[in-house]
Amino acid sequence: MKSDVSRARRVPADWTLRAVAFVALGGALGCVLRYFAGVWLTRSDWPWGTIFVNLAGSFAIAVLLFGGVSRGWLGPDARFLLVTGLLGGFTTMSSFTYETLAFVEDKEFYRATLYAAITVVGSLGMAALGRVAANLLPGA
Numbered sequence: 001m002k003s004d005v006s007r008a009r010r011v012p013a014d015w016t017l018r019a020v021a022f023v024a025l026g027g028a029l030g031c032v033l034r035y036f037a038g039v040w041l042t043r044s045d046w047p048w049g050t051i052f053v054n055l056a057g058s059f060a061i062a063v064l065l066f067g068g069v070s071r072g073w074l075g076p077d078a079r080f081l082l083v084t085g086l087l088g089g090f091t092t093m094s095s096f097t098y099e100t101l102a103f104v105e106d107k108e109f110y111r112a113t114l115y116a117a118i119t120v121v122g123s124l125g126m127a128a129l130g131r132v133a134a135n136l137l138p139g140a
Contacts, residue, residue: 022080026082026089029085029089030086037052038053057123058123058130063130064079064083064087064134066135067133067137100112100115
């Protein structure tokens, strides 16, 4: 029998116009939310906005995939819209890598290490917490 992780990891290949439209709509919304989080939270020389979106996105993706997809209450259209589109546009590995490298280039090795640790360990922790939250939802 396949585990929840194995079931949640399966991504159907769907190149229909409907799937693309859901991903595009969700991605546009996610990018706008990511922009506002960055503007609202990054008020210093520390990238709080990127940390927030990566941690919140890790939690939300885990809830939706471990809860919604593996338990059947999140269909393909909702997955395309919310996970691939919205949360894919909301979270940002590219900003994380750029900001970490910028700290390194500025010889701020402690800040680069701390930022990478908060993001990686925090995102893994939030995903684990999201899985726990998914198990507490109805139908678990």
